[in-house]
Amino acid sequence: MPIQRCSRCQAAFECRAGERSPGCWCRTLPAIMPLEAEACLCPPCLHAAVRERIERFVAGVTPETADSAAAGLPAPDGAPVEGIDYEVEPGGLLVFTKWYLLRRRSCCESGCRNCPWGFERR
Numbered sequence: 001m002p003i004q005r006c007s008r009c010q011a012a013f014e015c016r017a018g019e020r021s022p023g024c025w026c027r028t029l030p031a032i033m034p035l036e037a038e039a040c041l042c043p044p045c046l047h048a049a050v051r052e053r054i055e056r057f058v059a060g061v062t063p064e065t066a067d068s069a070a071a072g073l074p075a076p077d078g079a080p081v082e083g084i085d086y087e088v089e090p091g092g093l094l095v096f097t098k099w100y101l102l103r104r105r106s107c108c109e110s111g112c113r114n115c116p117w118g119f120e121r122r
Helices: 043-059 066-071 098-103
Strands: 003-005 012-014 086-088 094-096
Touching: 043 098, 066 098
Parallel strands: none
Antiparallel strands: 003 012, 086 094
């Protein structure tokens, strides 16, 4: 397995991008949107880059723009990823992120904490 150096932190890591099975570890992250072109990143740096990109995207989403923002996103596929699709609070409560809720493409009217449509349970 080729050893790569992370383009951000210079850490060494194994890259399996050319392998079919099991393939690169980076395929465990959801295919959400292309990152800016840069060389391979180590697992912690790629996870951080994905989160940064998502945070920039969802920061501009308002209840008025949620439908159009959601329309251009891929629907959730596979298991949700902790730290990207949901967070687990200290008491064990799982809270979906605004990103994940947008990818579902519609409001479930359950009063989700991060509802991009602004629905609040009364």
